Amino acid sequence: MNDVLExxxxxxxxxxxxxxxxxxxxxxxxxxxxASLTSAGLPLWARELAAYRLGLAGDSRAFESLVxxxxxxxxxxxxxxxxxxxxxxxxxxxRAAAALATNELRTAYALHPVRLLAALHAPESAPALIRTLxxxxxxxxxxxxxxxxxVEGLGALADERARxxxxxxxxxxxxxxxxxxxxxxxxx
Numbered sequence: 392m393n394d395v396l397e398x399x400x401x402x403x404x405x406x407x408x409x410x411x412x413x414x415x416x417x418x419x420x421x422x423x424x425x426a427s428l429t430s431a432g433l434p435l436w437a438r439e440l441a442a443y444r445l446g447l448a449g450d451s452r453a454f455e456s457l458v459x460x461x462x463x464x465x466x467x468x469x470x471x472x473x474x475x476x477x478x479x480x481x482x483x484x485x486r487a488a489a490a491l492a493t494n495e496l497r498t499a500y501a502l503h504p505v506r507l508l509a510a511l512h513a514p515e516s517a518p519a520l521i522r523t524l525x526x527x528x529x530x531x532x533x534x535x536x537x538x539x540x541x542v543e544g545l546g547a548l549a550d551e552r553a554r555x556x557x558x559x560x561x562x563x564x565x566x567x568x569x570x571x572x573x574x575x576x577x578x579x
């Protein structure tokens with residue numbers, strides 16, 4: 392949590408007029424945080440701070456903003472959103488993460504949705520990770536880190552449905568060790 396707050400404090404410090412706004416959001420109650428999510432003209436860091444704090448507090452008013460941040464091109468924003476969504480416990484989270492992880496047009500930003508799916512252990516998790524990994528096993532696919540997260544996630548889920556795709560993943564040099572480990576977890 393401190394890393395997220397320090398990153399957001401640094402973003403706010405880039406403009407002197409934002410420092411007081413940062414402190415106000417840091418001290419704001421849940422209703423004020425929720426109101427800030429729909430306020431016009433707020434910078435992205437302020438919306439992220441409000442959504443992050445609400446998510447960690449288990450307030451479902453943060454859900455939509457956190458899902459948007461989970462799909463952001465900036466990895467630290469995605470990671471913070473994934474952390475808050477995991478704590479939030481909203482039943483819509485797994486479905487949203489699965490949609491982001493399986494979106495072929497957003498594969499470059501799928502790392503944190505994939506990791507979130509593995510952490511959630513939801514019914515949507517294994518099918519989404521299997522689908523994503525299957526498409527990433529094409530020769531010379533540039534998203535091997537996302538594929539590795541899928542393999543590791545499937546290993547953590549230990550879902551028998553992943554056996555075939557994990558077996559195929561063993562033939563990829565960057566995935567082989569993790570795939571073999573995951574298959575051992577399935578009893579192979």
